[in-house]
Amino acid sequence: MVKLIHTLADHSDDVNCCAFSPSLLATCSLDKTIRVYSLSNFTELPHSPLKFHTYAVHCCCFSPSGHLLASCSTDGTTVLWNTQNGQTLAVMEQPSGSPVRVCRFSPHSTCLVSGAADGTVVLWNIQTYKLYRCGSVKDGSLVACAFSPSGDLFVTGSSCGDLTVWDDKMRCLHSEKAHDLGVTCCDFSSQPVSDGEQDFQFFRLASCGQDCQIKIWIVSFTHILGFGLKYKSTLSGHSAPVLACAFSHDGQMLVSGSVDKSVVVYDTNTENILHTLTQHTRYVTTCAFALNTLLLATGSMDKTVNIWQFDTEALCQAGSMEDQLKQFTDDWSEEDVSTWLSEQGLKDLVDVFKMNNIDGKELLNLTKESLADDLKIESLGLRSKVLRKIEELRTKVKSLSSGIPDEFLCPITRELMKDPVIASDGYSYEKEAIENWIGKKKRTSPMTNLILPSVVLTPNRTLKMAIDRWLETHQK
Structure with missing residues (x-):
């Protein structure tokens, strides 16, 4: 269903970020450079690598049209490049001079956000290359940023674990502790959760952090009712801090990269793990889906960028997973339950469930009493975790069976x-x-x-x- 088709090994130090335009792939590194490749054959463009920064380049991103490329660095600057010839268009200095950790274009290419190690966040006007608005978070470094698909708001993540929501005028709408030990990345799905009209849409937001978790949130924003951020679920496919996450362009998949050296691909609707990719030999620091083709790029501290291709026929078959989940209550075998336990971080209970012949139907009927008395699970915390996961499963099956959007x-x-x-x-x-x-x-x-x-x-x-x-x- 997914195969490694190319490995880029041109950087001489850790790869920090990778980004796609409709026709290009950009990567940046601790080696102070940005490299740009053609998607047609993955050859490096004649004007690559791009050199200006005097210290490590932490992030790079394309404008929606692909004509501009932004990069930011420890040197305190965010640089705009012309992707056609590699020329420097503007050098925007963070007002505080602090190292810039993240940069993102708005969906309409009207502005660019840069977030720095001292917690400052700047909104730049792309037409004038001038500072438009400036703000800051009270604690931690800004290390993550994502714009909503409508461009009405953007979210920043900090090293202290907060997600902060800003409107397009740089007014702080909301701040919430999302991840213990710090947020590392966040991304919006481009596809609305519901089919409501433009004045009322919900979007998925994924965030990941040093707590080894990926959290899914439902975000709503209207000019009448304002902003809403609602926690939905937690994905626990990694055994170490999660450093990167990204949705596919169609919103059907979510990918994450971790300190455990693995890349995990999830089905967004069922939240099941589709693939676990383990080819990188050091921490996976970045991941990105291409815009119009079924390509995935992952970068690592092993100095490489891997390019993966998805099998379209297999993906069509995977689309039936939602239907399969609707009826799995009676269909899951004991082995299916064991697989589910492992995916939920409950691998230590696999033998206990097997000894008691727990299949899918019995799984959903477990109670706190049966966990304690029949399965002899002594830890109250562990019983609570199992019950919470089972309740999430019940809710998911009920929601899928009814076809009702969760936010309703x-x-x-x-x-x-x-x-x-x-x-x-x-x-x-x-x-x-x-x-x-x-x-x-x-x-x-x-x-x-x-x-x-x-x-x-x-x-x-x-x-x-x-x-x-x-x-x-x-x-x-």
Whole structure:
């Protein structure tokens, strides 16, 4: 389904980043250079390598059109290059002079974000090459950045573990602790989660960090209701810190690279692992999907960039995985359960489950009592983790079986919302469910467990309209 078709070994030091345009691949390195290759045959362009930076180059990215290439460095600069001839168009110095760790173009190529080690984030005007707005996070270095597909907002990640959301005017909308020990990368899927109209769309955001996890978030933003960030799930395919993550252009796959030297490819819809690639010999620092072809590039501290190609026929077959997941409750064998346990970081329980002949149907019927009494799992923390993973599985099967977008389900009842309201924690709930919850739980948020600053509930009319449109389309 995926095969290694080419290895680039031109850099003389660690590869830090790789990026695709419609026709080119760019890579950058601790060796202070950026190298640019043609996708037609992976030969290096005549004007490559690009040399200007005096210290390590940490990040590179193409403008959406592919005509511009940006790079940023420890030397405190972000440089714009003409991709056709390699000429330097502008050198933009971080106001603080701090090392620049990340740079990203907006979807409309109107601006460029650069984030630095001192926590400063700058929005540059690409037409004038001038500073437009500047801000900062209170703790940590800025090491990650991603624009929403609409360009209305962007997210930055810091070494202290926070995800911070900014609008296109550099106003801070939200900040949340996402990863213990630090965020390392984040990326938006270009495809909306729902089929709502342009005034109300949800997007997946993936973030990864030093805690060895990838987290999936649902992001919504409208000018009427503002911004929403909702945690969805955690992927645990790596055994060491995860340094990079990226969605495929069609949003169907998510790839990650790790200190464990592996590259993991996930199915975005089922969140199952499709492939684990282990050809790199040192930490995998970067990964990127091509825009219009089924190519994946991965870079490493082993100084190489590997190019992978996906088999289109096999991918079409993989598309049926969602249908398979709908009926796996009765179909999973004991071996399937063992594979699932390993994917969830519960490999130590494989023998216990095999001894008790746990298949798919029995897996979903396990309770805290049966885990303790029948399977003899003594650790309360381990039992809680298993139950949490099983509940995620139940929810996933239920959601896939119904075909209802997850964001249309009430977080409390997991049922399709009829009268959605926004609580003061920023999340939407079925009105009756959240009213009952507040009455019984003394104003705590079902999503964060924190005290709700207010018990006022605001009708989410835009979400209700999106649900009604979905019902009209899918339940005729």
